[in-house]
Amino acid sequence: MVSFIEERPKNIAAGQNMVSDPKSAQKPPAPPGFISISRKKLLQNLEINAGARVNSWVDSMRASSPTHMKSAPSIADDQGSWNLNHPSALDMFEQIIDASKGKQIVMFLDYDGTLSPIVADPDRAFMSKKMRKTVRKLAKCFPTAIVSGRCRDKVYNFVKLAELYYAGSHGMDIKGPEKGSKSNKDTESVLFQPASEFLPMIDEVYKQLVETTKSTPGAKVENNKFCLSVHFRCVDEKKWSELAQQVKSVLKDYPKLRLTQGRKVSHLELTEYKFIHVYQ
Numbered sequence: 001m002v003s004f005i006e007e008r009p010k011n012i013a014a015g016q017n018m019v020s021d022p023k024s025a026q027k028p029p030a031p032p033g034f035i036s037i038s039r040k041k042l043l044q045n046l047e048i049n050a051g052a053r054v055n056s057w058v059d060s061m062r063a064s065s066p067t068h069m070k071s072a073p074s075i076a077d078d079q080g081s082w083n084l085n086h087p088s089a090l091d092m093f094e095q096i097i098d099a100s101k102g103k104q105i106v107m108f109l110d111y112d113g114t115l116s117p118i119v120a121d122p123d124r125a126f127m128s129k130k131m132r133k134t135v136r137k138l139a140k141c142f143p144t145a146i147v148s149g150r151c152r153d154k155v156y157n158f159v160k161l162a163e164l165y166y167a168g169s170h171g172m173d174i175k176g177p178e179k180g181s182k183s184n185k186d187t188e189s190v191l192f193q194p195a196s197e198f199l200p201m202i203d204e205v206y207k208q209l210v211e212t213t214k215s216t217p218g219a220k221v222e223n224n225k226f227c228l229s230v231h232f233r234c235v236d237e238k239k240w241s242e243l244a245q246q247v248k249s250v251l252k253d254y255p256k257l258r259l260t261q262g263r264k265v266s267h268l269e270l271t272e273y274k275f276i277h278v279y280q
């Protein structure tokens with residue numbers, strides 16, 4: 001089950017095309033059986049604020065790995081309560097159908113770990129033909145969007161379905177089906193890139209991170225265009241603190257960037273914007 005949490009950036013005009021009811025976009029009503037939980041609280045757990053010690057950052061990275069869940073009660077408890085409050089859609093099917101009566105259903109899907117398996121090399125996270133067929137069928141029934149931290153083009157190259165909306169860089173790069181395409185006969189096509197002015201800075205930080213982290217075996221920096229990822233997955237855990245320290249040493253000169261954390265990955269995002277995160 002994928003749960004979608006939206007942090008709406010300023011002036012997300014194009015994104016409105018993706019939501020049929022603007023009121024519900026501002027404050028989605030919790031369907032029966034769902035308890036809403038504060039987005040702020042969730043993001044606080046992921047966001048690594050400027051003053052945080054590298055050790056606590058690395059500890060919570062360890063805790064986000066299933067093999068370490070038991071040794072980090074606070075994070076594990078939090079994920080437990082998340083699952084409790086957001087049960088699988090398959091178990092709530094009737095309730096979802098009831099709650100959706102008279103409304104337009106829109107599907108938001110995560111890519112990594114949802115449409116594709118988690119693999120060691122992020123460039124090889126391929127989607128199966130069977131999954132592509134399923135997503136194609138789904139998109140015939142509902143407007144369907146893929147929301148990912150990755151660069152939009154990269155996700156598109158994995159998924160290869162022109163009829164979908166793609167939100168890359170955690171929502172900083174949104175594109176819909178072209179006008180005139182099968183799935184978009186009437187409306188204008190959507191292109192939303194509010195942070196283009198930051199591209200040179202992000203490229204600069206990318207190069208610095210590649211240079212700074214090259215002494216750590218297994219470290220990989222991924223350029224997601226409007227944000228960056230530093231992968232810890234293939235780095236020996238004994239070296240995680242060293243890698244975290246290297247990332248911090250670059251970040252300190254860029255106050256316009258902040259760190260948030262995913263599964264064995266750290267994201268560098270623009271402080272000025274709220275980013276979309278999808279949780280499994």
Ligand SMILES: O=P(O)(O)OC[C@H]1O[C@H](O[C@H]2O[C@H](CO)[C@@H](O)[C@H](O)[C@H]2O)[C@H](O)[C@@H](O)[C@@H]1O
Nearest residue numbers: 112118119120122125148149229233262263265
């Ligand atoms: O917020 P998301 O859309 O879930 O993006 C998080 C990161 O996803 C990708 O990394 C994850 O999948 C990789 C391939 O399976 C895996 O190697 C990595 O350890 C996972 O964290 C993507 O490569 C990153 O850029 C995203 O930040």
